[in-house]
Amino acid sequence: MARVRLFGPLRDLAGWREREVEAASLAALRHALAREDAVLGAALDGPGVQAAVDRTIVRGDAALSPASEVAFLPPMSGG
Amino acid sequence: MRVELVEAAVDPGALLSAFIAGRRETGAVVSFTGLARADGGETTALELEAYPGFTEAEIARIAAAAAERFGLQDALVVHRTGRIAPGEPIVFVAAAAAHRRAAFEAADHLMDFLKSRAPFWKKRHGPGGEAWIEPSAGDYRDAQRWERQETRRP
Numbered sequence: 001m002a003r004v005r006l007f008g009p010l011r012d013l014a015g016w017r018e019r020e021v022e023a024a025s026l027a028a029l030r031h032a033l034a035r036e037d038a039v040l041g042a043a044l045d046g047p048g049v050q051a052a053v054d055r056t057i058v059r060g061d062a063a064l065s066p067a068s069e070v071a072f073l074p075p076m077s078g079g
Numbered sequence: 080m081r082v083e084l085v086e087a088a089v090d091p092g093a094l095l096s097a098f099i100a101g102r103r104e105t106g107a108v109v110s111f112t113g114l115a116r117a118d119g120g121e122t123t124a125l126e127l128e129a130y131p132g133f134t135e136a137e138i139a140r141i142a143a144a145a146a147e148r149f150g151l152q153d154a155l156v157v158h159r160t161g162r163i164a165p166g167e168p169i170v171f172v173a174a175a176a177a178h179r180r181a182a183f184e185a186a187d188h189l190m191d192f193l194k195s196r197a198p199f200w201k202k203r204h205g206p207g208g209e210a211w212i213e214p215s216a217g218d219y220r221d222a223q224r225w226e227r228q229e230t231r232r233p
Contacts, residue, residue, distance in 0.1 A: 005130070007128060007130060007198075007200050008128060008200025008202075008211055009200070009211040012211070052130075052133060055130075055132060055133045055136065071130060071133070073130070073198060074200065074211075074213075075195075075213050075214060076195065076196060076197060076198050076199055076200065076214070077194070077195070077199060077200060077201045077212050077213055077214045077218075078127075078158065078170065078193045078194055078195075078197040078198075078199035078201070079113045079169060079170050079190060079193045079194040079197075079199075
């Protein structure tokens with residue numbers, strides 16, 4: 001189980017902002033989300049989208065604990 | 080060094096006065112205020128989303144890198160989140176240094192990184208509906224130019 005948070009255009013695309021998902025790794029989590037919503041799954045793999053586990057950017061896979069927070073971060077635009 | 084995300088309107092003059100007050104070894108303070116534009120009526124409001132906790136930490140990392148590179152004495156970044164009307168400040172940046180060149184360059188550098196590397200997501204609301212704004216190619220180029228160019232230290 002991990003808490004998943006979506007930001008920016010990803011949350012409009014998915015129609016939700018935050019939920020719990022059963023997954024032991026980031027790869028398994030992506031797979032579970034893509035199985036439910038193929039459009040979101042493709043967007044999470046899209047250009048410039050980064051994943052953060054417990055507020056640290058992760059490249060590749062990572063193990064998840066039940067308390068993990070996974071955030072998907074589309075291209076950033078401040079100022 | 081201070082980083083703040085705020086939901087309420089900010090007063091850049093008051094922020095600048097407070098930042099300048101009480102400095103005896105600072106020769107230069109450069110500040111920048113970014114405002115929300117109406118874009119000829121196309122934008123009625125901007126909506127800024129942050130990732131609380133993560134966003135402040137990333138900005139602090141960007142500010143610390145600028146402080147190190149330019150030898151800053153101090154820096155302040157105040158960024159709005161939530162709904163922002165045209166004419167209202169979105170971001171305020173101030174840099175303090177012994178000499179002006181470092182302060183000018185650090186403020187410029189900070190803004191270039193805030194535009195394309197700080198965790199914010201920006202939506203434009205207008206008569207034509209709403210749309211997420213991605214950084215432009217120019218925004219990415221602005222940040223990249225600091226990777227090539229070395230700065231002159233006083």
